[in-house]
Amino acid sequence: METEVRMGSVYAPSEDVVAREIEGEIIIVPLVAGIGDMEDELFTLNETGKNIWGRLDGKKTLNAVVAELAGEYGAPATEIAKDVSGFVSELLKRRMLVAVSG
Amino acid sequence: MTESAYVEKLRADKVSLWKQTRPLISRLDIELTERCNNNCAHCYINLPADDKAAQARELTTKDIQNVLLEVSSLGAMSVRFTGGEPLLRDDFEALYLFARRLGLKVLLFTNATLITPHMADLLARVPPLEKIEVTVYGMARESYDAVSRKAGSFEAAWRGIRLLLDRQIPFIVKGALLPPNKDEMEQFEEWATTTPWMDKPPSYSMLFDLRTRRDSEAKNRHVRSIRPSPEQVLGILTRRPEAYLKSTKEFCSKFMSPPGGLLFSCGSGHGGACLDAYGKLQPCMLLRHPDTVYDLKTGSLKDALTRFFPALREMKATNPDYLARCARCFLKGLCEQCPAKSWTEHGTLDTPVEYLCEVAHAQARYVGMLSESEHGWEVEDWRERLRRFSGKEKD
Numbered sequence A: 001m002e003t004e005v006r007m008g009s010v011y012a013p014s015e016d017v018v019a020r021e022i023e024g025e026i027i028i029v030p031l032v033a034g035i036g037d038m039e040d041e042l043f044t045l046n047e048t049g050k051n052i053w054g055r056l057d058g059k060k061t062l063n064a065v066v067a068e069l070a071g072e073y074g075a076p077a078t079e080i081a082k083d084v085s086g087f088v089s090e091l092l093k094r095r096m097l098v099a100v101s102g
Numbered sequence B: 001m002t003e004s005a006y007v008e009k010l011r012a013d014k015v016s017l018w019k020q021t022r023p024l025i026s027r028l029d030i031e032l033t034e035r036c037n038n039n040c041a042h043c044y045i046n047l048p049a050d051d052k053a054a055q056a057r058e059l060t061t062k063d064i065q066n067v068l069l070e071v072s073s074l075g076a077m078s079v080r081f082t083g084g085e086p087l088l089r090d091d092f093e094a095l096y097l098f099a100r101r102l103g104l105k106v107l108l109f110t111n112a113t114l115i116t117p118h119m120a121d122l123l124a125r126v127p128p129l130e131k132i133e134v135t136v137y138g139m140a141r142e143s144y145d146a147v148s149r150k151a152g153s154f155e156a157a158w159r160g161i162r163l164l165l166d167r168q169i170p171f172i173v174k175g176a177l178l179p180p181n182k183d184e185m186e187q188f189e190e191w192a193t194t195t196p197w198m199d200k201p202p203s204y205s206m207l208f209d210l211r212t213r214r215d216s217e218a219k220n221r222h223v224r225s226i227r228p229s230p231e232q233v234l235g236i237l238t239r240r241p242e243a244y245l246k247s248t249k250e251f252c253s254k255f256m257s258p259p260g261g262l263l264f265s266c267g268s269g270h271g272g273a274c275l276d277a278y279g280k281l282q283p284c285m286l287l288r289h290p291d292t293v294y295d296l297k298t299g300s301l302k303d304a305l306t307r308f309f310p311a312l313r314e315m316k317a318t319n320p321d322y323l324a325r326c327a328r329c330f331l332k333g334l335c336e337q338c339p340a341k342s343w344t345e346h347g348t349l350d351t352p353v354e355y356l357c358e359v360a361h362a363q364a365r366y367v368g369m370l371s372e373s374e375h376g377w378e379v380e381d382w383r384e385r386l387r388r389f390s391g392k393e394k395d
Helices: A047-053 A062-073 A077-093 B052-057 B061-073 B092-101 B117-125 B141-148 B153-166 B179-194 B217-226 B230-237 B241-255 B301-312 B320-324 B330-334 B339-346 B354-366 B382-390
Strands: A010-013 A017-022 A025-030 A041-045 A097-101 B007-011 B025-031 B078-082 B105-110 B132-136 B171-176 B271-275 B280-282
Touching (some): B025 B301, B092 B105, B171 B179, B230 B354, B330 B382
Parallel strands (some): B025 B271, B132 B171
Antiparallel strands (some): A017 A025, A041 B007, B271 B280
């Protein structure tokens, strides 16, 4: 399984999970076995994760996502890149994201 | 994997996903078919597996997918697929995957006889996220087949159960206490403890419901004849006296009080609904009185949940006998009297069901809340009696 994060690559939600929005929160529901430790486990994202997840649309590179977030929040791109990279790395390990290109 | 800054694990059965509001519906129960490959005489709904007329009337795959789309859009997190035997439908796999791909958890009620290696592989690969509930009708071929009235069903059921066990697909088992298997309770419960996902003893159905379509007086006569007497029910419930008393005290402290004149004192139609095999939406699985069902083919789930069911919940009893007894009886929590039971037994919404009344009174007398000659609706000091029994004040 490819878990290395490339900032020039494009990522999208994996077909192994389904994302639902409940009261503004993103709930990630496993579709296939082995996503969670328990069979009935669901997941939610924190604010940072939520902001990144919504932009991983299978079209934008991570660099573009970083630029977009930096523009929106007025934060240094290097700081945002750390979060984007960390988030994508973790979700790749959890099989919740897949690389679309790169 | 360890916890992280970005992702938090949730156990949806332990924590409500809805914090500020409640969804219009949290779960929809769907009877995929009334047909069943077993032929249990105690069943309130079953039709023959090869009933072509019933099959022709059933909702299509597309119909059910549209309902699943709507229930998901309204915020529900799970659906129950039941029947009849839901695995009888040729499109079960398609419906199951459709529901799961919407992010819905699926609670499957089945007799397990139609769980093939292919189906077990599917359930292992795409888990339902809810424990499957398997009703076991006997621990031996003679008892099982005598209940199911289908030769070979014992082997089929246990083959299905073994497939679930082999693939580690979580399930729990339930029983139906009937004359052919009534002596197998200990054996059943002992085996149940060996299955990995049972965290309490299996539940049993025994106060069998009459036909909810009110379609066969002969079958209803049979059901009445196999029901245990109130004394027998009490004997079964109190097999473990300490556990029974503990749970009953807890339950009584929360749910006992006279229900008054409103027909619906349960949660039916509030945050949940049941869809029958033909497109009628019901507040609960048993209640098929024509005044209480909503035609989903000409309406919408949202309309039923926001307009039709709330109006139902305002309905008042008018039967003087009900108003004199059930409406004033504090044994409500021990009694299964409800509009659905009145419907199946009498074709009305508010007629007392004597059998249920007797079962409730037998329990109340056992725990000392009533004397032999008293009735629940005659007791003025019911709060004090509840407090003495449960050790807690009634809210």
